[in-house]
Amino acid sequence: MTAPNPETPPPSLPDYLRHIQERQAALRETCAKLFPEPIAITLELGCGHGHYLTGYAQAYPQETCLGVDLVTKRIAKASAKAEKRGLAHLRFLKAEARELLEALPEPVRLEKIFMLFPDPWPKKRHHKNRMVQPGFLADLAQHATPEARFFFRTDHEEYFEWTREILTEHPDWEITDEPWPFEERSFFQDLMDDWQSLVSKRR
Ligand SMILES: C[S@@+](CC[C@H](N)C(=O)[O-])C[C@H]1O[C@@H](n2cnc3c(N)ncnc32)[C@H](O)[C@@H]1O
Numbered sequence: 001m002t003a004p005n006p007e008t009p010p011p012s013l014p015d016y017l018r019h020i021q022e023r024q025a026a027l028r029e030t031c032a033k034l035f036p037e038p039i040a041i042t043l044e045l046g047c048g049h050g051h052y053l054t055g056y057a058q059a060y061p062q063e064t065c066l067g068v069d070l071v072t073k074r075i076a077k078a079s080a081k082a083e084k085r086g087l088a089h090l091r092f093l094k095a096e097a098r099e100l101l102e103a104l105p106e107p108v109r110l111e112k113i114f115m116l117f118p119d120p121w122p123k124k125r126h127h128k129n130r131m132v133q134p135g136f137l138a139d140l141a142q143h144a145t146p147e148a149r150f151f152f153r154t155d156h157e158e159y160f161e162w163t164r165e166i167l168t169e170h171p172d173w174e175i176t177d178e179p180w181p182f183e184e185r186s187f188f189q190d191l192m193d194d195w196q197s198l199v200s201k202r203r
Contacts, residue, residue: 027095027103034066034091038107040145041066044114045097045131048187050078052116055184057082057090063111068095097131101139110144112181113151117188117195120156132163134170141172141202148202151180155192164198173200
């Protein structure tokens with residue numbers, strides 16, 4: 001990585017905002033091309049190197065699968081896996097989870113949503129950075145089918161409890177005792193000795 005040049009001024013606020021708007025517009029365009037028709041999809045948020053969703057898409061060829069992650073290299077690796085295995089119904093995009101939701105065309109509905117080993121942000125003052133938040137779960141529900149499922153897995157005890165409590169009190173989701181639908185070790189799962197999972201459905 002190149003060190004920032006102290007003589008180069010940081011971008012101005014208007015430049016920064018324009019950059020975000022352009023990125024969001026590009027993502028909307030990509031999503032519109034990817035999903036030209038109404039469709040219900042399987043989405044993995046924070047898919048990393050794509051191990052889980054690639055295995056899943058092989059097992060469920062009838063589902064249209066989309067994985068998103070913030071890190072370009074991880075998306076490149078994940079996309080290479082999908083291509084190598086000839087999985088045309090599986091796509092990976094570099095995108096921030098909330099921006100992806102905003103960019104999805106209205107007729108695209110979420111049927112299954114996976115979140116495996118999301119960054120736990122263990123310090124209390126960083127909890128606001130966690131992907132699981134009541135508002136974000138409400139946004140997911142807004143884009144979901146009536147029968148949608150949200151699948152969550154973590155090795156982090158406290159993040160597990162955080163998510164369990166939010167889902168228990170959430171107006172849009174309820175925890176079920178359904179089994180985890182498919183097993184394939186993700187990159188992070190492979191590094192862990194133990195983890196816990198939650199399955200919830202739309203109320
Ligand atoms: C600990 S890794 C887990 C990756 C993968 N799920 C696994 O189990 O191997 C968390 C991933 O979430 C991604 N991530 C974090 N926040 C995100 C966000 N807001 N939107 C999309 N991806 C995000 C990170 O870039 C990282 O690849």
